[in-house]
Amino acid sequence: MAGKAFRFGVVAGATEGGAKWLRTARRAEELGYATLLCPDNLNLPTPTAALAAAAAVTTDLKVGSFVLASPLRTARAAAWESHSLSVVTGNRFELGLGTGLPTMRQQAEELGLPYGSGQERLDSISETIDHVRRLDGDAHTPVMIAAGGPKARRLAGAKADIVTLAGGVLTTREEMAGYVEEIRAAAGDRDIELALNIFVVGEQVPPWIRGFIGVDAETLIEHDSLTMLRGSFDDMAAELERRREELGVSYVSVNSAFIEEFAPLVERLSGK
Template sequence: MSDRRFRFGIVGSPRSGAEWTKTVRQAADLGYTTVLMPDGLQLPSPFPSLAMAAAVADIRVGTFVAAAPLRTPRAAAWEAHTLTVLTDGRFDFGIGTGRPVAEQQTAELGLPWGSPRERRDQVRETLDHLVKLDGEQRTPIMLAAGGPRALALAAARADIVSLAKDALTPRAEVAQLVHDLRELAGPRADDIELAMNLFAAGTRELPPWTKQAAGVDPDVLEATDSLMMLRGTPQQMADELQRRRDEFGTSYITVNSTFLEDLAPAVELLHGK
């Protein structure tokens, strides 16, 4: 379905400067093309964290994803444009309406949470501001899409779409999501890069915080054909990623930084493919 070559990213959550520097350099050395940061008050701010990452390695950086309600649209666009300028165009701006935990964090900042529609409008307004700030140097946009309204927004505005479904979503439902996205995108469908995020890779035992992060018990994940998982030998993982690219069109694969070494052999096998 996709003739795009694979590229790989890691999703990190640094606890110190030394740890973050080590992770970023390791990712670059192992063939990953992108370092991504989640957004939330429980973590370091993503924008300075990504500026630091871009300074210590020749690698792309991106938010995964910025929660629109945590900033005013103009402020979020300012932060994104700044990273595009300072990284010489190595920044991908991932933005979304915010996970449920962001509602309390928004209140801590003294900002309104808003209805789902208002938060989607906030994403659109942020992107409009960013277009004006960027001028000729355009920042690539990543949007996550799961529901119909998010899908429509992604079809209209995204360069990269991360397929956002829960851990136990059947393959047929993901395939339908991709079909609907392409239908909505129309003539720009082939310009959209499809991404898929992995919770775990390789053969290592799942960590105890799996249920909190994935919403499913580790044994349930292991027993199902969950697309959040990529298990097996390096060759088996590479074969499965090629199957997913053929089936869904996903060529941009991201993984929790805990498993960056586990996925690295498959990254090497798929280099340039």
């Protein structure tokens, strides 16, 4: 299949103070990354503040939520924050939405909000998009949905501009190809961008990433995990091109732990 031009993002949380966060934003722009993406949970500064600050110290870098968890806000509040970020960043904000991890149940309770059923959380995402479109008027905030299940894939295909393929870390290529077919069927004639997040660059899994994904490097390698990118520089570039050819993935994000290691690929492939 014909692919879109590559672009790349960095996923980072403002965990160690404002100065380091702003350095990360400036460095991401210097290295040619297209976006700086910020996760969302109560243990981190809110993406609203972090992304506004990052946009203020950069010129062209886009900023995005990765992703706003629907249990942590009402749909209207999420849309308000999102439209506000689009305005104050000069339309450099990309709204990423998701239903949140199971741990969000307790965080929603802390905020006095219902966690909701899976369908209710998806409905909230859909309503958020509708509110954003109304608030934007003639403007258009790009919306990304992290689509892990079949209902999320159908919603993403129908309403999102960008769809992140959010299967499990051991999801096979064949399974992922099936997910892409579902998304494209739901999208119809709509032009969508497909994205994938990479947790590991190389063959060493940092302990905190291993704790998050629940598997070690050997398991990722054994299962040919799409959340890992390894080998020589040429091998990694060829693998990204293969993923674009086979799956249509052209937007690739990487954890900030690998921002420097991944940068040569950004320089080589961005816009191509």
